[in-house]
Amino acid sequence: MTLDWFDRVSAELQDNLESICEKYDQIGHMSIDKGAKHPRIEFFVETEELDREYFCTLFFDPFNNEFYIESYDLDLDLTSRTILEDIEDIIDVVHESFHDFMNDDEDDYVVVDEYDSDDVHEEDKYYLDDEEEDDDYETLDVEWETPEVTAYIDDEEALEITYKFGVIQETGDGILQRINRVRTEDDDLIKDEFNFIFSKDEASTIIAMIASHMDSIKSLDTDY
Template identity: 25%
Template sequence: MSSFEWFTRMENAIRNNLPELSAKFNAHEIQLKTNSTELHPSFSFYMEDDEIIYEFCVIQFDPVNQELYSYYYNDEYELHSKVLFSELEEITTFVYDAFVEFLSEFDEELENDHAYDWNEEDDYFDEDYSNELPYSDIEVSDENIEWITNDKHIEIEQNWGEHHYSIHLKLGVNIDTSDGLLYRSVLTENEEGEEIQETSFLSFKKEETSYLLDLLNSYVNHIGQEGLL
């Protein structure tokens, strides 16, 4: 699969499903625009009202790791987390939840005569509309997780030093469910030199362990055959 083949196939699938998704919101139409010129190309979902564009959800594509992802903010743990998508249904569910959350806030602002013009907001993606999404069921706290490994820290340089990543990994066990939990935190910089931290969790059942190991071994074997190790 070429670097952007999945991005292109998913774009076509999303566009085909948008009319059905929009039909759930009688007076509003969800629209989509893409930007393939970014380092991580993006799907941007927006609504237009009185010739004003309101962007409420952004999903990005990592061509190196072949990941489609977005972010949400967990109020309870005050944590920004990265959400990974593996299929169309996960994306449409995420967009639906984001739009419901946005419309709730949007209607409230209209009632108060304080609607925002998202075209004029430089930091729209940091606003509550796009971050506070009721999406993740993973509950993480020091009380219910037993960390069973030492912290692993990795420094990665890509493109001859243009991009630097500091990665922090550790593995734990959910005391309540006995599920495994992989913690991954990535610290990097944006084009303005500001630090960005992305934190994600992978929760898995004991029965999945052998399959995960097989997948990881397949990845290592593949990049070894391609001469990338």
């Protein structure tokens, strides 16, 4: 059993999709869940209310080392799998699913080109001083090197934590962004973003400190 093929596809998929589809580049997102029995890559867009609307899910069978998608036949009441042999097949399936989904209704999705004080989510900008109540934000131009990677999901608490890594173009510093999404009892989505900026000189020290104290860190599932 190996995840080498899963990791290779995950690393290349986002860049390939952005390069062949301008529309996906503007509003398409992907998240990675390696903790499941069959790891998966999910693709989604966000509505004006910041709800996630998923349009495609890729599953990976680590025992057979292959990607597949699932479809449900209402007439036969059966779930079927379509095996995707190579990355070209995978890209085609996601690309086609995206356009099929967007053709249904494009009015609910927002493409953000520049900052608007009424927008909660901005894909390509990082804003400092999140606790400031005015609109006087300092913006940094960030090139995101990875998609959002799912670090933790708690279905019972309706909590999802994701991370992504980028590079600040002006300074060359690294930025690690943590995004918390919580679904309330009223079905409202609360989203918090936390950003940690560090230089290349600091990175190895940070990694070493975390690795040396992993046994001291408690899991989010730990009961106190």
